[in-house]
Structures are given as structure tokens and as C-alpha cells.
Amino acid sequence: MSYAAVAKKDFQDGIRSKLLWMLMALFIVSIAGFALWAVLQNTDVGGSGDGEAGLAFGFAYVLSILFLVPVTGLVVSIKSIVRERELGSLKILLSLPHTRGEVIAGKFLGRTGLLTTAILAGYLPAALLFGFGVDNFKMLDFVGFTVVTVLFGIMFVAVGIGASALTKTETQATVAGFVVFIAMYTWNLVFGRVNSTLDLLSGNALSFVERFWMFNLYADMSTAIASLWTDTDSASVVVFNSTTSQPFYLQHWFAFVILALWIVVPLAIGYWRFERADL
Amino acid sequence: MESIAIDGVSKRFGDVVAVDDLSLTVESGEVFGFLGPNGAGKSTTINMVLDFITPTAGEISVLGMDAQTESKAVRKRIGVLPEGYHTYDRLTGRQHLEFALESKGANDDPDALLDRVGLDPEDADRKAGGYSKGMAQRLLLAMALVGEPDLLILDEPTTGLDPNGAREMRELVREEADRGATVFFSSHILGQVEAVCDRVGIVRDGHLVAEDTIEGLRDSVSGGETLRIELDRVTDDAVAAAQAVDGVTNAERDAASTTQTLVVSTTGSKTDVLSALEGAGRTVEDFSTEEASLEEVFRSYTTERAEVTA
Numbered sequence: 001m002s003y004a005a006v007a008k009k010d011f012q013d014g015i016r017s018k019l020l021w022m023l024m025a026l027f028i029v030s031i032a033g034f035a036l037w038a039v040l041q042n043t044d045v046g047g048s049g050d051g052e053a054g055l056a057f058g059f060a061y062v063l064s065i066l067f068l069v070p071v072t073g074l075v076v077s078i079k080s081i082v083r084e085r086e087l088g089s090l091k092i093l094l095s096l097p098h099t100r101g102e103v104i105a106g107k108f109l110g111r112t113g114l115l116t117t118a119i120l121a122g123y124l125p126a127a128l129l130f131g132f133g134v135d136n137f138k139m140l141d142f143v144g145f146t147v148v149t150v151l152f153g154i155m156f157v158a159v160g161i162g163a164s165a166l167t168k169t170e171t172q173a174t175v176a177g178f179v180v181f182i183a184m185y186t187w188n189l190v191f192g193r194v195n196s197t198l199d200l201l202s203g204n205a206l207s208f209v210e211r212f213w214m215f216n217l218y219a220d221m222s223t224a225i226a227s228l229w230t231d232t233d234s235a236s237v238v239v240f241n242s243t244t245s246q247p248f249y250l251q252h253w254f255a256f257v258i259l260a261l262w263i264v265v266p267l268a269i270g271y272w273r274f275e276r277a278d279l
Numbered sequence: 280m281e282s283i284a285i286d287g288v289s290k291r292f293g294d295v296v297a298v299d300d301l302s303l304t305v306e307s308g309e310v311f312g313f314l315g316p317n318g319a320g321k322s323t324t325i326n327m328v329l330d331f332i333t334p335t336a337g338e339i340s341v342l343g344m345d346a347q348t349e350s351k352a353v354r355k356r357i358g359v360l361p362e363g364y365h366t367y368d369r370l371t372g373r374q375h376l377e378f379a380l381e382s383k384g385a386n387d388d389p390d391a392l393l394d395r396v397g398l399d400p401e402d403a404d405r406k407a408g409g410y411s412k413g414m415a416q417r418l419l420l421a422m423a424l425v426g427e428p429d430l431l432i433l434d435e436p437t438t439g440l441d442p443n444g445a446r447e448m449r450e451l452v453r454e455e456a457d458r459g460a461t462v463f464f465s466s467h468i469l470g471q472v473e474a475v476c477d478r479v480g481i482v483r484d485g486h487l488v489a490e491d492t493i494e495g496l497r498d499s500v501s502g503g504e505t506l507r508i509e510l511d512r513v514t515d516d517a518v519a520a521a522q523a524v525d526g527v528t529n530a531e532r533d534a535a536s537t538t539q540t541l542v543v544s545t546t547g548s549k550t551d552v553l554s555a556l557e558g559a560g561r562t563v564e565d566f567s568t569e570e571a572s573l574e575e576v577f578r579s580y581t582t583e584r585a586e587v588t589a
Contacts, residue, residue, distance in 0.1 A: 008378075009370070012369075012374055013370050088365040089365045091359075091363075094329070094330075094354075095423075099350075
């Protein structure tokens with residue numbers, strides 16, 4: 001359980017970071033804050049006839065998905081390895097009996113813990129406020145969205161850890177994080193441009209590539225989770241005309257396989273470099 | 280048994296050869312001082328032993344295991360004080376120790392470890408970011424002692440410690456050796472090593488230039504004694520007379536001295552030198568002998584002119 005010791009150490013260290021506190025404050029203000037406002041306005045959140053406050057909460061929620069969760073995922077992870085490498089504390093870590101793979105696994109777990117804590121700091125009070133303050137609140141849906149939000153954030157943690165294992169300086173890691181962030185945002189735009197110029201893919205193959213865009217992934221995971229208790233269409237959001245049954249890789253549940261790829265591939269690339277690096 | 284066996288190891292960083300065909304053996308149970316000026320290749324060698332970097336050529340085995348392929352198993356049985364003293368600023372000293380205990384699956388008493396390295400329990404509950412260099416060093420040493428390691432590797436352990444701390448460090452090294460542990464430590468300060476080492480290795484420009492006991496090193500360098508002889512007057516005749524004596528390698532007037540002092544290095548008889556001087560008509564007012572200091576030994580091995588003796 002070597003990675004567990006590393007994960008615990010990293011969590012204890014990271015939870016005291018001022019930057020993380022700032023991000024947690026943003027989660028609390030945006031998610032819990034607007035939830036409180038919505039409840040005080042006594043609006044019917046998640047039901048019909050959203051009021052102004054309900055809209056504000058919805059807006060805060062979308063913003064958190066658009067910016068706060070990805071940024072937090074990257075902030076807690078991007079310097080996790082390279083900073084220790086630059087400062088020299090990595091030699092403490094690796095003079096203890098941990099393999100480099102266990103260091104990456106432990107850091108991934110520990111940093112995922114930090115991300116989850118930050119998200120829950122906003123979402124948990126919001127759930128309680130809605131649960132007690134709003135009649136007929138769809139708690140199951142809210143919990144489902146929260147789970148998807150955490151999974152969505154973990155993807156950025158994995159990318160950040162991978163970049164951190166790959167780079168040699170904090171500056172490189174910061175640049176890499178920024179580039180990755182932009183790339184993941186503009187996946188569809190960039191790929192669409194390249195594809196239309198070079199005429200590479202069309203039909204199902206094109207739709208499949210579009211599924212990797214972070215927001216399509218979020219939408220598909222949400223649908224897939226909600227489909228556990230509601231009757232929904234089984235197609236991914238990328239398929240406009242879903243009257244016909246879609247191949248398995250274009251169904252919403254396949255989003256979890258794509259999520260797994262977003263997590264495993266960056267970690268594997270980082271590991272492959274880090275394992276061979278002279279420290 | 281050998282605790283560390285380094286066999287024909289080289290490390291190249293691009294065009295720079297940091298370690299060149301270095302072979303070295305540390306026997307089980309001994310205290311081995313790894314000496315050399317800064318930049319000689321000491322840390323590079325230790326980093327290869329710990330698998331932080333991969334050798335360009337050669338083999339390293341630690342406690343009978345391959346340092347590269349069985350590194351985790353190696354690190355379970357050794358304690359390391361890494362170079363520099365970078366702690367986790369936001370963790371307390373105690374959390375550092377707990378991390379080491381969990382990592383090694385050991386159950387030593389943290390307070391006993393803190394006591395051994397002389398770190399105050401109150402300080403241990405503070406964040407390590409506020410520690411002085413000496414305190415950080417003590418904390419990392421406590422982490423190295425976790426789990427009664429068979430081999431301790433200490434990279435420049437006394438840097439950052441005051442003279443009192445350095446003395447405590449030496450006592451601790453002795454205690455660990457008495458317990459049966461092998462201790463391998465590097466230093467560029469010779470005085471720190473002399474008192475505790477059974478054997479030393481001296482490295483320069485990536486080469487091992489000497490590997491011997493302290494006594495053996497002394498003999499190999501000076502090959503004898505230095506006499507300081509106070510005469511009524513140091514004349515050219517007196518210098519020539521001393522130089523003519525069998526075994527004398529050098530004789531010259533000590534220009535720095537305010538008295539009339541002749542300094543003679545000899546491997547032969549002291550009395551012969553004194554007789555020769557009296558035979559040349561001089562009066563010996565006083566004389567003393569001194570062994571080659573280790574500092575001279577070290578200097579001679581780590582500067583160019585020592586190539587021959589090495």
C-alpha cells in the first residue's frame with residue numbers, strides 16, 4: 001500500500017495550500033452561495049418555472065463546470081511532481097521504498113482527494129440547502145450531477161499529473177497546463193478545422209472523435225447517470241438524428257470509457273517518461 | 280559481506296563525465312567516509328546507488344541486490360539522508376515521520392526517534408517550513424533512522440549543523456555502527472570524517488583516487504614525519520647537512536616563523552638529522568615532530584600534484 005502513504009502525505013500537504021483554499025472559497029460562494037440565495041427566494045429549483053435566483057444558481061453551476069472544476073483539477077495536479085523535483089523533496093519521497101509508478105498513483109489519488117474536497121465544499125451545502133429548503137427537490141439528480149462533476153474534474157487531475165511527470169521545471173509544467181487547458185476547450189473547434197481542411201473523417205468516425213470534447217463528455221456522462229432512474233434516449237449528444245439505434249461507441253454510456261482514456265493515457269505517458277528520467 | 284559494491288560505474292550527462300569508471304566496496308558493518316571536493320562526483324554516485332539516476336555503464340549492488348532493478352527492495356532496508364534539506368513546508372515534523380513510518384511499514388516510536396536526533400517534541404508539531412537548516416537536517420535524519428536500516432546513506436550530513444550538532448551527528452553514526460548498521464556518508468569536510476570513519480574513499484573529477492583507512496592514507500601520503508627544529512641560526516650549511524641525511528625528503532627554513540626554524544620531512548631517523556645539524560656546527564635549541572595532518576592528506580589527493588602518489 002505504498003501509494004496510499006504517498007496519497008495521504010500529498011493530501012495532508014495540499015489541503016493546507018492557500019491557493020486551494022481560494023478555489024474552495026470560489027466553490028462555496030458560487031455554488032453554495034447561489035443555492036442559498038435561490039432557497040431564500042423560495043424558487044422551485046430543478047422544477048418548472050425557475051425564478052431569477054434559480055437562474056443565477058444554474059448560471060453558477062454551468063460556470064463551475066466551464067471553468068472552476070477544470071482549473072481546480074489542473075491547479076491541484078500540475079506542479080505536484082515537478083515542484084518536488086525542482087525543490088529536491090522528491091529525493092525524500094524516492095529514498096523511501098516507493099517505486100516511481102507508486103508515486104504517480106499516490107499523487108493521482110491524493111490530488112483527486114483535494115479536488116473532490118474542493119467540489120464538495122460547494123456542492124454539499126448546496127444539496128443540504130435545496131434538500132431542506134425546496135419542496136420536491138430532485139435530490140437524486142443533484143447527486144448524480146455532483147458525481148459526474150467530480151469524475152469530470154478527475155480527468156483534469158490525470159492530465160495535470162501526466163504533465164507534471166513529463167516536465168522538468170515548474171515553468172514548463174505551467175505552460176503545459178495552459179496549453180492542455182486550451183486544447184481541451186477547443187478540441188471540437190480545432191479538430192473540426194483540421195478535419196474540414198484535410199477531409200479526414202466523416203459520419204460515425206467524426207462523431208466519435210467529437211465525443212472526446214470535454215463538454216460533450218460531461219453531457220453524455222450526465223445523461224448516462226440520469227438514465228439509471230429516468231427514461232432517456234441512449235445516444236450520445238454528438239448524434240443529432242438519433243431515431244435509429246446507434247453503435248455502442250456512440251451511446252451515452254460509452255462516455256465512461258472515453259473518460260477512462262482521458263485518465264489512463266496522460267498518466268501512462270507521464271509514467272513512461274518519469275520512470276526513465278534522471279532526477 | 281559487501282553492503283555496497285560499485286563496479287566500473289560511469290555516468291555521462293551529455294558531454295560531461297560526472298563519474299568515470301568508479302569501483303568501490305563498502306563492507307558490511309563499517310563506517311565509510313566518501314570524500315571529495317564539491318563537484319567531484321560524490322552526489323552523482325550516491326544518486327546512482329539510490330536509482331535516482333541510471334549509470335551509463337557499470338553495475339551497482341546494494342545489500343546483495345541490484346541497485347536498479349531491485350531498488351524498492353533495497354530502499355526498504357536502507358535509511359537515506361538526501362543531499363540538501365528540503366522538507367515539505369506545510370507538513371509538521373511529526374507528519375514527516377509518520378510518512379516515513381507508513382512508507383516503510385515500521386512501527387518505531389516517533390518520540391524516541393525525535394529524541395535521538397535532538398528535535399524538540401514541540402518543534403515536531405510545528406510546520407517544517409519554519410525550521411532552521413539544522414532542524415530540517417535533524418528531522419530528515421530521524422526519517423532515515425526509521426525501521427532500523429541495515430545501511431545508512433548520508434549525503435553531506437554535517438553541512439548546516441553547528442559544531443555541537445556535528446558532534447551529535449558523529450555520536451549517532453557511532454551508535455548506528457554499534458547496532459550493526461553499515462554507514463556510508465559523503466563529505467567535503469575532512470575533519471568530520473576522521474573521527475568516525477573506519478575507511479575512506481577519496482573521489483576527484485569522477486575518479487576514485489584513494490580507498491584506505493585513515494592511518495593508511497596518512498602513511499601513503501607523507502611516508503613519514505615532519506620535524507620542526509629550532510636552531511641558534513639556520514644557515515645554508517645546516518639546510519644542506521639536513522638534506523644529505525638518509526631518508527630526508529625535504530628540508531627548508533620556515534620563512535613564516537619568527538624563530539630560526541628548520542622544517543625537515545623524513546622517513547628515516549630523527550636522531551640522524553639532529554646529529555647532522557650539530558655536526559655542521561649548529562645548536563639545536565628545541566624540536567618537535569608532527570604527523571601529516573589529514574587536511575594535508577586530503578589536499579594532496581584532491582589537487583593536481585598528488586597524481587603521482589595516488
